[in-house]
Amino acid sequence: MTQQLDSDVHFNVLTETCPSRTSLARIANKWTAMVVIALGTGRMRFGDVHTTVQGISAKVLTGTLRDLERDGLVARYAYPEIPPRVEYELTPLGRTLHTPLRALGSWAEEHIPEVLAARETYDALR
Amino acid sequence: MTQQLDSDVHFNVLTETCPSRTSLARIANKWTAMVVIALGTGRMRFGDVHTTVQGISAKVLTGTLRDLERDGLVARYAYPEIPPRVEYELTPLGRTLHTPLRALGSWAEEHIPEVLAARETYDALR
DNA sequence: CAGTATCCTATATGATACTG
């Protein structure tokens, strides 16, 4: 029994070589989180996601949705109509990600008073 | 009963004006997530966090820890010794954040095979 | 409508050197 125990505790995700880290880098992102939270309510058109996730630009939204699609988290349905209609929805895998991301969003909403108070205290001192 | 129901579903965190969004922007970040996950194992010295969170630069680690401290998520203990010793640990509030962030890290580790497979499929087509 | 293309700026991050 030594103090060395800590060195046995390691998370792959903290490791530079584990590919899970590239995944974490993508999902631990504010735009990703907001888009996945928005899509958690169901299948949506591009424009609706754009409206729901306030302040996101079309460029960033397009990129975020593409990345999510590439990682198998979002499915894209394009209808050959004029004007075009494109819908997005979480895949089953994406729904498993929605749970922790929604939890993160809820955390932010629930604890914002404490966070704001902490910031005031901190800023008052320095 | 109309189709308008969806407009009743809104998350503060998706709103440009709600301050909870500034909090989400900070916590939905790869370095924040990794540092909080690392600190989840207990109080650590700066150098140990630096080693545990592989690849983070001292500059980024310093900034991440300061932001977390400012938001009341991490406590900093500096000992006036030579050479200096500084320890960091999650506050009670920080521990409530650790749960969803650790869940996000676990998600990344558990689902990396599916994500990698999805990427291959996607990249093979375009 | 759902993007894309282009240009431009801001922020994040990296590398190196230095200090109490």
Add this chain to the structure above:
DNA sequence: CAGTATCATATAGGATACTG
């Protein structure tokens, strides 16, 4: 050891105009 300072670069993101 635990940072800070500085410089340089990369990547993210914003604004605008345009198109199938």
